[in-house]
Amino acid sequence: METIAVIFGGRSAEHDVSIVTALASVIKPLELTRKYRVEAVYIAKDGAWYWDEKLKDIALFTSGRIQDFIHKAPAASVQFDGGMTLVKASGIAGRKTVRKIDVVFPAMHGTYGEDGALAGLLDMAGIPYVGCGLAASALAMDKVLAKQVAAAHGIPVTEFLVFDRRELEHEPAAALRSITQTLRYPLFIKPAHLGSSIGITRAADETALRNGMEVAAHYDDKILVEEGVPNLIEVTLPVMGNGRLTPALLERPLTRAEDFFDFETKYLQGGKKGGGKAGKGTKGAQGYSELPAKLPGDLYGRAEAAGLAAYRALGCSGIARVDMLIDAKAEKIYFNEINPLPGDLYAHNWNRAGVSNVDLVQKLVQLGKERHQERASLATTFTTNYLQQF
Amino acid sequence: MKQHLLAVVSPYLPMYPATVVYMLQNTEYRAGPYLAWYWRTQNFARVAARRQLRLTWAARLLLLALTAGMLLEIAAGLLLIALWYYRGFTGGWAFGLALLVAYPVVWAHLVVVPLLLGRLCIVKPRENRLIRASEHIFRQHPGMKIAIAGSYGKTSMKELLLQVLGEGKTVAATPANKNVAISHAYFAKALQGDEDIVLIEYGEGAPGDVARFARITHPTHAVITGVAAAHLDRYRTTQAAAEDIFSIARFLPDKAHCYVNDESAAAAPFIEPQFQRYGHGGALGWKVTDVQVDISGLSFVLAKGKRVLRLRSGLLGRHQLGPLSLAAALASESGLSDGQITAGIARTKPFEHRMQPYMLGGAWIIDDTYNGNIEGIRAGTALLRELPARRKLYVTPGLVDQGAEAAQNHAEMGQLIAASGADVVVLMQNSTTADIRRGLAQAKYGGEVRVEPRPLDFYTNLAHFVSAGDLVLMQNDWPDNYA
Numbered sequence: 001m002e003t004i005a006v007i008f009g010g011r012s013a014e015h016d017v018s019i020v021t022a023l024a025s026v027i028k029p030l031e032l033t034r035k036y037r038v039e040a041v042y043i044a045k046d047g048a049w050y051w052d053e054k055l056k057d058i059a060l061f062t063s064g065r066i067q068d069f070i071h072k073a074p075a076a077s078v079q080f081d082g083g084m085t086l087v088k089a090s091g092i093a094g095r096k097t098v099r100k101i102d103v104v105f106p107a108m109h110g111t112y113g114e115d116g117a118l119a120g121l122l123d124m125a126g127i128p129y130v131g132c133g134l135a136a137s138a139l140a141m142d143k144v145l146a147k148q149v150a151a152a153h154g155i156p157v158t159e160f161l162v163f164d165r166r167e168l169e170h171e172p173a174a175a176l177r178s179i180t181q182t183l184r185y186p187l188f189i190k191p192a193h194l195g196s197s198i199g200i201t202r203a204a205d206e207t208a209l210r211n212g213m214e215v216a217a218h219y220d221d222k223i224l225v226e227e228g229v230p231n232l233i234e235v236t237l238p239v240m241g242n243g244r245l246t247p248a249l250l251e252r253p254l255t256r257a258e259d260f261f262d263f264e265t266k267y268l269q270g271g272k273k274g275g276g277k278a279g280k281g282t283k284g285a286q287g288y289s290e291l292p293a294k295l296p297g298d299l300y301g302r303a304e305a306a307g308l309a310a311y312r313a314l315g316c317s318g319i320a321r322v323d324m325l326i327d328a329k330a331e332k333i334y335f336n337e338i339n340p341l342p343g344d345l346y347a348h349n350w351n352r353a354g355v356s357n358v359d360l361v362q363k364l365v366q367l368g369k370e371r372h373q374e375r376a377s378l379a380t381t382f383t384t385n386y387l388q389q390f
Numbered sequence: 391m392k393q394h395l396l397a398v399v400s401p402y403l404p405m406y407p408a409t410v411v412y413m414l415q416n417t418e419y420r421a422g423p424y425l426a427w428y429w430r431t432q433n434f435a436r437v438a439a440r441r442q443l444r445l446t447w448a449a450r451l452l453l454l455a456l457t458a459g460m461l462l463e464i465a466a467g468l469l470l471i472a473l474w475y476y477r478g479f480t481g482g483w484a485f486g487l488a489l490l491v492a493y494p495v496v497w498a499h500l501v502v503v504p505l506l507l508g509r510l511c512i513v514k515p516r517e518n519r520l521i522r523a524s525e526h527i528f529r530q531h532p533g534m535k536i537a538i539a540g541s542y543g544k545t546s547m548k549e550l551l552l553q554v555l556g557e558g559k560t561v562a563a564t565p566a567n568k569n570v571a572i573s574h575a576y577f578a579k580a581l582q583g584d585e586d587i588v589l590i591e592y593g594e595g596a597p598g599d600v601a602r603f604a605r606i607t608h609p610t611h612a613v614i615t616g617v618a619a620a621h622l623d624r625y626r627t628t629q630a631a632a633e634d635i636f637s638i639a640r641f642l643p644d645k646a647h648c649y650v651n652d653e654s655a656a657a658a659p660f661i662e663p664q665f666q667r668y669g670h671g672g673a674l675g676w677k678v679t680d681v682q683v684d685i686s687g688l689s690f691v692l693a694k695g696k697r698v699l700r701l702r703s704g705l706l707g708r709h710q711l712g713p714l715s716l717a718a719a720l721a722s723e724s725g726l727s728d729g730q731i732t733a734g735i736a737r738t739k740p741f742e743h744r745m746q747p748y749m750l751g752g753a754w755i756i757d758d759t760y761n762g763n764i765e766g767i768r769a770g771t772a773l774l775r776e777l778p779a780r781r782k783l784y785v786t787p788g789l790v791d792q793g794a795e796a797a798q799n800h801a802e803m804g805q806l807i808a809a810s811g812a813d814v815v816v817l818m819q820n821s822t823t824a825d826i827r828r829g830l831a832q833a834k835y836g837g838e839v840r841v842e843p844r845p846l847d848f849y850t851n852l853a854h855f856v857s858a859g860d861l862v863l864m865q866n867d868w869p870d871n872y873a
Contacts, residue, residue: 029854032847350857351751354780357854 002102004036004365005051005086007118009043012110013198013219016061017343022107023058025344029357030105036365039086039099043108044070051076051086051099080125103365104129106341110194114341115141128372130364131318132340139314140338143192143224146314150335153313155306158325158334159183160226162192165217172210179209179225186228189213191220202228229334233326235293237307238346240355240363242317242371245308248346248353250300252293291352299331306333314338318367321346397433401494407456409434410498412443414452414505421502421509428498456501463493517572524578525606533585534724535608539592539600539635540615540651542763544569547615547713548591549741550705554717554734558726559586569593574607587724592638596624600634604641611647612638613716616654618763622793628656636660649673649720651712654765670711674719678711683776685747685754685861687739692718699728704739706747706756708776709769714738743867745770752858754779759867762789767803770865771810780859784812787845787868788822797825804829810863814838816855818845818868 008022009015022040030038040055050073060066076088083100090097104127106118116137122129132140139145147157161182163175179187189212191199199219201212209225216223238248295303307322314320321342325334350360400406410428417423431437443449467489474482528535536551538544545567552563562585564577569591581588592603617632625631636657639648645664650657652667661667672678675694682689687704692715703714714735721731740746743760754777758770767789774782784807792799804826807815815830817823819841830839842848845868848855856862 028851032851032854034843348751352858354857354859356857356860359857 002036003039003099004030004103004105005039005041005084005099005101006030006105006107007041007043007113008107009045010108010110010113011043011045011047012108012113013194014109014114014343015045018107018109018113019058019061021109021341021344023056023061025347025357026105026107026361027056029361030365032358033362035362036103039101041076041086043113047112048075049078051088082126084122084125084127101127103127103368105361105365105368106131109341109343110141110198114339115193126376128369130368132316132320133371136315136317136320137340140316140320140340141193142222143190143337144222146338147224147335150310150313153309155310155313155335156332158227158229158336160224163213163223163225165221165223168213168217168223172213175213176206176209180206183225183227187212188226188228189216190224190226191216192222192224193220229325229327231327231329233293233295233328234323234336235295235303235326236321236323236346237304238319238321238342238349239308239311239316240319240350240360240367242367242374245311247304247308248349248355249292250295250303250307251346251349252290252295254288254290291349295326296328297331299326299333303333306335310335310338316340317371319345319364393433396435400434400436401498403435406434406494407453407460407497408443409437410456410501411449411453412438412441414501415443415446415449416441419448419505421506425499425502452501456497459497459500460493463489463496467493517575520575520579521571521606524575525608527578527581528574528588528607531581531583531585531588531608533588534610535588535590536611536613537590537592537604537607537609537638538613538615539594539638540613540654541618541620541631541635541656542761542765543615543651543713544591544593546705546741546744547613547716548589550713550717550738551587551589551613551720553737554721554731555587555724555726557721557730557734557737559724561585561587561589563589564591567591567593570595571603571606574603594631594634595621597630597634601637601641604638609638609641610643612642612649614638614648614650614657615713616651616765617656617660618654618765619656619789619792619795619799620763621791622795623791626793628795632656632660639665649716653709653712668712668716668719670708672719673712673715674723676715676719676722678715681708681711683708683773685756685777688714690714694719694722697722697728699732699735701732701735703735706740706745707769707773709772710745745773750862751853751856753856753860753862755852755856755862755864758863758865761865762791762867764789764799764802764806767806767865770863771806771812774810774812774861774863777861779861781814781857781861782810782812783814783816783856783860783862784810785816785818785848785862785864786826786866787818787820788826789866790868792822796822800825801829801832804831804835805833808833808835812837812863814840816840816842816848818848819843820868 006022006026008018010018027038027040030036039051042050042055044050050070052073054060054069060069074089076086079085079087084104086099086101088097104122106113106129108114108118114137116134119129119134119137123134139149144162147160151157161179168175185204187203187209189201189203189209199216201208201215203209203212213223233252235250235252237250240246303324303326306324310322311320321339323336325336345360347357347360413427414424417427467486470482470486470489473479474486538548548563552561555561562581564573570593574590590607590609592600594600614635617628617635619628620631639645639662642648645662646666648665650661650665650667651669652661653669666674670678672692676692678690678692680691687702687706688710689702690711692699692701699718703710705714718731718735721734743757746757748755748757758766761770774784788800800822808830814837817826817839823841827839
């Protein structure tokens with residue numbers, strides 16, 4: 001039986017979202033397959049790693065008992081020994097408990113996890129893992145780079161400007177001037193590296209713009225300011241695959257026109273902003289949405305194609321979710337951003353597309369192993385007489 | 391090794407008294423089945439796999455008494471050992487140790503004594519008085535008394551008749567699946583005496599039961615829903631069960647008022663010429679045509695001479711055509727109008743855990759966990775074959791109480807499942823699994839077979855296994871008191 005380590009938590013603003021993704025959407029279905037031994041590996045907010053069966057219980061986190069656990073439990077370490085082995089003190093006569101890992105399933109969102117940092121570590125360890133690789137994760141986690149790559153592949157993006165935090169601190173007036181001269185309101189101000197819509201502000205005037213830039217600069221040193229799309233339909237498309245891609249269903253979050261799908265709407269209000277008058281829809285893990293999205297004319301097909309093109313352009317593998325913005329009047333589709341590990345894997349959408357949770361995690365593990373095998377077959381060394389010259 | 395060790399120490403774990411009470415509760419506090427279960431149990435830590443102890447007042451009382459008794463015995467054992475150690479009490483250590491080792495077994499058996507005494511001295515005499523009184527009530531009742539007997543489908547048939555006949559008549563029926571003599575007696579007490587029709591379900595479980603029920607309830611009509619292997623722990627053979635069920639005809643004033651489901655192969659040899667048959671083709675001269683089956687029910691046309699009824703029922707599956715036709719035909723003979731019959735049939739819907747559909751995350755689940763016989767499997771697998779779905783899953787633990795016919799019936803079950811078009815078959819691991827798999831192999835089943843060692847885990851996490859467009863048929867239940 002293969003052993004899969006599910007790594008979650010982490011030093012990220014999306015720490016809590018990661019816990020829910022791991023426990024509800026990854027560990028449980030993996031265990032239900034009865035094909036794998038599943039090890040829960042939790043990275044606390046201070047970066048310490050813990051490995052324990054108790055970490056599979058959501059009540060440990062919801063009750064706050066996790067703090068007691070961290071206080072008492074020995075931290076785990078990871079050994080890279082031609083693969084990956086988890087190590088922790090067993091508490092009995094100084095003995096250590098070890099577990100060789102066959103596959104890693106990262107369930108991390110945001111920094112030090114979803115941004116390619118963990119993928120890089122696992123690449124170094126030479127172990128198969130689920131989800132996007134280092135380069136795709138790093139690109140996807142930088143909204144600016146992602147837009148630039150998409151644009152370079154001919155996928156339309158909205159007009160945008162990029163600022164460094166220091167630039168904003170030292171010359172805020174110049175930054176504001178360049179924005180107001182180049183872009184049209186309403187504007188969206190985003191930290192370039194955060195997911196789950198954290199730190200995003202919609203600005204309809206200069207006051208809101210100033211505030212938004214302050215908020216974004218609080219979270220990130222790279223700030224993206226972009227134009228809003230008129231007659232907006234927001235859609236998102238989960239995609240799975242390495243070379244051959246499988247799209248799930250285009251989903252339309254049901255928010256009011258003046259709102260956007262921010263963290264509070266996604267995770268805290270069950271998707272219903274403005275008193276829950278979002279209308280009819282499917283209640284997924286992240287709230288109410290129209291699933292599949294009802295789009296006029298051939299927009300559905302075009303948006304799906306654009307989503308798949310963006311997935312390929314950024315070099316994604318395993319799974320990702322592509323967010324797009326549609327100008328319903330002009331029937332124009334813009335790439336917005338890509339999420340290399342969607343919260344809860346977007347399982348509700350996959351379920352509607354005919355993929356059960358148990359099948360989803362199995363397919364993702366299989367895709368991770370296939371990519372690993374493909375990479376292993378590539379030559380990584382090159383014999384030269386370079387050293388003999390010295 | 392770890393499992394063996396756990397099995398050995400399991401009677402000494404703190405949860406053991408609750409486990410014993412759980413076993414008593416799940417065998418309805420009957421000494422025989424409880425002791426049979428107890429003696430065959432190897433690991434008491436694994437008994438409660440499907441349900442949990444319900445803390446009723448009786449359960450609380452027993453738990454308290456059992457725990458107190460065990461603690462007393464432990465104290466006595468320790469006292470004897472202490473007396474031997476400090477006072478040189480001869481044999482104290484041996485007797486003390488024996489008490490300490492034996493207390494789980496001793497109290498698991500002692501707990502039965504008050505139950506047996508209570509049943510013999512209090513419950514039985516009171517029940518016998520009630521049953522005798524009910525015989526008089528039934529004998530005097532002027533209404534049409536329809537007994538419903540058979541190995542399966544009795545409760546559904548009774549509810550169906552209640553709904554359809556109730557459209558135009560005053561009808562009383564035994565409640566839920568309360569179908570033994572004492573339930574009949576309580577039911578008789580509640581009768582007003584002015585009912586047009588009284589429906590009495592017969593829950594036979596051992597040879598002679600049906601005749602005994604009939605002597606008390608004095609039926610004027612009888613419906614035999616079918617014969618299949620059930621309760622073979624007592625009947626031994628399906629033939630014996632059929633003989634018992636068909637004995638009801640002897641008690642009817644007119645054998646023409648005995649209605650038999652002619653789709654039941656095991657019932658066929660017992661059908662006498664005077665009996666009237668019903669089935670998917672119709673009943674009592676009414677003919678069925680234009681049948682349409684979907685997940686929300688059944689539509690069909692029922693015609694006799696110039697009378698044509700276009701009927702729609704919420705019941706699932708073609709096997710319901712016979713009972714629905716009989717209900718409509720009996721309603722017609724009782725003087726109900728076409729409108730009343732149509733309205734009554736339209737009101738019928740699946741009963742709890744009997745071909746009851748519900749949606750889960752975009753998948754259709756058909757809950758038929760109350761079913762427990764091969765004929766139900768036949769009907770369920772036929773329905774699975776007929777309904778369209780993106781992916782079909784069939785889930786079952788197998789059938790209980792199949793006696794010597796268990797291997798044969800489960801192999802047949804495997805063959806029926808294989809023919810149902812199921813893409814995935816999920817079997818709950820138990821003594822029947824190998825026979826079902828044998829049947830699947832015989833039928834060259836090519837889909838996925840998944841064997842679940844922990845059924846509760848599967849049932850409670852069903853949502854993780856299904857997705858939109860799936861159709862899942864869950865048949866039969868397997869209580870913890872079966873191996």
